[in-house]
Amino acid sequence: MRFFFLIILLIVVYSSHANEFVEIDKTIASSISFWLDTNNTDQSGSQESCHSTSISLKSLKSCHRYIEGVYITDDIDSYMAYVNQLLYFGVKVQNFPVFNKVIDAQYEEITSKLYFNIAYSAYENQRYEEALNYLKKIDDSLDDDSVYHALLIYGLIYFEQEDYEKSKFYLKRIDKSSKYYSSSQYNLGLISMKAYWWSEAEEHLNKAISTFDIKDVSEYQSYVMDKLYLTLGYSQISRKNFRSSKASFSNVSLKSPIKMRALMGIALSEIGLGRLGKAATILKIIKNKSQSSVKFDALVTLPQVYQRAGNIKETVEYYKTAISEMSVISDVIKHRDKTLVSKMQLLGEGDEWKTSNIVVRKAIIDDLLKYRLVNRKFGPLLKSSLSQLEKIKDKYTVSRSTYLSELLNNYIKQSKYALAVIYDQSVVMK
Numbered sequence: 001m002r003f004f005f006l007i008i009l010l011i012v013v014y015s016s017h018a019n020e021f022v023e024i025d026k027t028i029a030s031s032i033s034f035w036l037d038t039n040n041t042d043q044s045g046s047q048e049s050c051h052s053t054s055i056s057l058k059s060l061k062s063c064h065r066y067i068e069g070v071y072i073t074d075d076i077d078s079y080m081a082y083v084n085q086l087l088y089f090g091v092k093v094q095n096f097p098v099f100n101k102v103i104d105a106q107y108e109e110i111t112s113k114l115y116f117n118i119a120y121s122a123y124e125n126q127r128y129e130e131a132l133n134y135l136k137k138i139d140d141s142l143d144d145d146s147v148y149h150a151l152l153i154y155g156l157i158y159f160e161q162e163d164y165e166k167s168k169f170y171l172k173r174i175d176k177s178s179k180y181y182s183s184s185q186y187n188l189g190l191i192s193m194k195a196y197w198w199s200e201a202e203e204h205l206n207k208a209i210s211t212f213d214i215k216d217v218s219e220y221q222s223y224v225m226d227k228l229y230l231t232l233g234y235s236q237i238s239r240k241n242f243r244s245s246k247a248s249f250s251n252v253s254l255k256s257p258i259k260m261r262a263l264m265g266i267a268l269s270e271i272g273l274g275r276l277g278k279a280a281t282i283l284k285i286i287k288n289k290s291q292s293s294v295k296f297d298a299l300v301t302l303p304q305v306y307q308r309a310g311n312i313k314e315t316v317e318y319y320k321t322a323i324s325e326m327s328v329i330s331d332v333i334k335h336r337d338k339t340l341v342s343k344m345q346l347l348g349e350g351d352e353w354k355t356s357n358i359v360v361r362k363a364i365i366d367d368l369l370k371y372r373l374v375n376r377k378f379g380p381l382l383k384s385s386l387s388q389l390e391k392i393k394d395k396y397t398v399s400r401s402t403y404l405s406e407l408l409n410n411y412i413k414q415s416k417y418a419l420a421v422i423y424d425q426s427v428v429m430k
Contacts (some may be wrong), residue, residue, distance in 0.1 A: 020392050021125070024361060024385040029091040031368050031378040032057070036064045038373050045069060050081040057367050060085045067098070072105050083114060087121040089364055092130075094118065112142040116150055125357065128157050148178040155187060164191045182208040186228060193231075198239045205232040226256040233265045242272035260290040264297055271301075276309045293404060299325060300411045303418070312422060319419045323412055330408040333401045358389050365389075 035057070045065025052059040063082045072079050079102060086093045093099050102114050115137040122131035135150055142150070155171035158164070168191060174184040189204035209228050212221060233248035246269035252262035263286050270279035283305065286298035303318035365382050368374050374382075 020388070021357065021361070024388055025090060025092075025125070027378065027381045027385050028089065028361065028364055028368070029095065031374055031382060032060075032086075032089060032091055033096065034377060035368065035371060035374045036061060047075070047078055050078040050085070055085050055088050057089075057364075057371075060089070072101050076102075076105065076107065076110060080110065080113065080117075084117060087117055090121065090125050090361070092118075093121075108139065108141040109143075112138045113146065116142060116146050119150065120153060123153050123157060128161065131157060145178070148174050148180045152180045152183055155184060159187055159191065164194070167191060176211075182211040182224070182228075185211075186224075186231075189231065189235075193235055196238075198235050201235050202232060202239075205235065222253055223256065226252045226258055226262070230258055230262055230265065233262070233269075237265065237268055237272065240272060242269045245269045246273070260286055260292060260294045264294050264301075267298070267301065271305060271308075276305050280305045293407070296326060296329075296408060296411055300415055303415070307418075307422075316419065316422060319415050319422075323415050323419075326408050326412050326415075330405060330412070333405045333408070358393050362386060362389050 044062065045068065046062050047066055049059045049062035050066060052063075060082075063078070063085060067075070067079055067082050070078070079098060083093050083098055083102065086096060086098070099114075103111060105111075115134045119131045119134035119138075122128070122134065131153060135154060138147075138150060151170045151174050155167045155169075155174075158167035158170065168188060171184040171188050174180050185204045185208035189201045189208065192198075192201035192204060205228055209225065209232070212225055214225075217225065229248045229251040233245045236242075236245035236248060246266055249262045249265035249269065252259055256262070263282055267279045267282040267286070270276075270282065280302060283298045283302040286294060287302060290298065299322040303315045303322060306312075306314040306318060365386055369379065369382055
């Protein structure tokens with residue numbers, strides 16, 4: 001029989017809220033500019049603050065005070081550090097006086113680095129046209145590491161704009177010696193998967209995996225490897241290479257936030273290999289322990305395993321369980337209970353909002369509101385921006401909830417249909 005389940009690969013490029021951030025970013029930039037120009041007798045300037053590893057509004061203000069008292073030719077490094085602190089806060093540095101000062105200094109390498117840093121910040125804040133504009137300004141004085149990083153940004157922007165030929169053009173130019181090579185190969189793999197070129201996709205993914213030293217990886221690198229193995233595994237399932245897919249999924253760390261998705265992959269691999277008992281055991285673990293959307297896949301796949309094994313009684317019971325559990329979750333989503341949806345972790349496999357653009361902006365605004373002069377002049381606008389950020393987050397939550405609701409309704413309908421077929425067959429046999 002044919003299995004109906006949704007394989008959710010981690011290759012979706014989530015639609016950004018870039019346009020919705022425009023006015024918020026203008027308010028933040030205006031507030032920061034105003035605050036930098038206010039005179040605080042208790043805030044002195046220091047060179048050390050420009051190079052602080054812990055960037056804050058306080059370090060930015062101190063660095064601002066410092067560079068006001070030195071010529072750019074005397075300490076160009078601190079000027080660039082100041083630029084990078086401004087970019088850290090997501091502002092358009094080209095609207096600040098320091099931008100023209102760096103350009104007027106006429107250091108080719110420094111100017112190229114400035115353009116690259118602006119392009120990277122613009123990309124991070126989903127201002128893609130601005131990013132492309134400044135990437136095009138970079139000349140050959142840029143260091144190799146930044147050149148490869150620039151090529152990656154080019155590739156990622158065109159990938160997200162679904163111009164895959166341009167994306168491939170840039171990604172393929174990243175040398176194997178570069179630390180950005182694994183990212184380029186991963187994204188080339190995703191492009192191949194979108195075109196259903198599975199063998200080519202797996203070649204790229206394996207090249208990406210080969211760049212890591214498994215004996216010495218950071219927590220972040222471990223997560224990247226997990227994503228690579230997960231994506232590789234589902235590609236191999238698409239080619240019905242079940243032994244290889246099981247091996248790939250088994251390489252995903254047990255501590256990984258996507259471990260349940262990997263377990264689902266192992267279960268599907270076991271089904272492909274005809275090991276229905278092992279598959280059923282794994283699916284029960286996912287069904288009972290997972291708090292993410294992979295739980296739905298397990299709920300609807302489990303009865304199909306029993307049906308394939310010829311155990312109609314268990315098949316019927318697990319279909320009934322799946323319909324019942326999914327109906328409860330569907331009702332929660334339907335009533336827009338954000339608290340319950342959040343507790344159920346249905347909005348993603350990881351802690352998505354921790355590093356999101358929304359949380360970053362909220363933290364900056366909260367910090368700005370602590371300063372009396374800023375609060376007096378920009379308080380209403382900043383508080384309005386906070387409200388707007390909540391609306392953007394709610395909008396995403398509703399969008400994600402709608403997707404999950406449609407997924408559940410589809411699964412419930414198919415489960416009910418499968419039950420009806422079983423009952424009809426039972427009547428015919430009698």
